[in-house]
Amino acid sequence: SQQGEEDPQALSIQEGENATMNCSYKTSINNLQWYRQNSGRGLVHLILIRSNEREKHSGRLRVTLDTSKKSSSLLITASRAADTASYFCATAGIGGGADGLTFGKGTHLIIQP
């Protein structure tokens, strides 16, 4: 089963604009991670935010986490054509359940040149 839901399911913007994707999840977490997947390829880790953190930055990426609302957002600033990909949030639970990560369904991002 999938833990999270990304919103929107698909997003198309112009190069240079900012892209924001949201993720909601259901159970308590230890951390939340974002991954990128180019078409037909494996997933690449982008950023990890722990449950006691509220915001984290990495290059053009900004992630926020609101554990009271069980939600996270990923902001990509100054988007580039190469950012075109699917983006997934994934949660690491607290005890019990499967070790590893539970993924959402993803947001498909298209950057128009």
Added chain:
Amino acid sequence: DTGVSQNPRHKITKRGQNVTFRCDPISEHNRLYWYRQTLGQGPEFLTYFQNEAQLEKSRLLSDRFSAERPKGSFSTLEIQRTEQGDSAMYLCASRVRGRTTGELFFGEGSRLTVL
């Protein structure tokens, strides 16, 4: 290349045939995971290993599926008597053991098409 390696990348088979996928994780990673991903969905957990021990299996892993990691290095995922519903991308990932689940390193996946 010291990343996670999966073979074959693509496999087309007829319904009822058996298929086997191989995953070579990053050498110092002792945890290894298998996920399945269907079109338009996120990866779904199948099973994971700590060294050679298979510690957890998902309900998705029916009796036709078996995974091994005999010497705690590479792993195989075998699907017997394949069905069309088994068509998916099978992803392998690995990580270093830790108290919490940190970054997973994924391979490029093995895409299975069952005709």
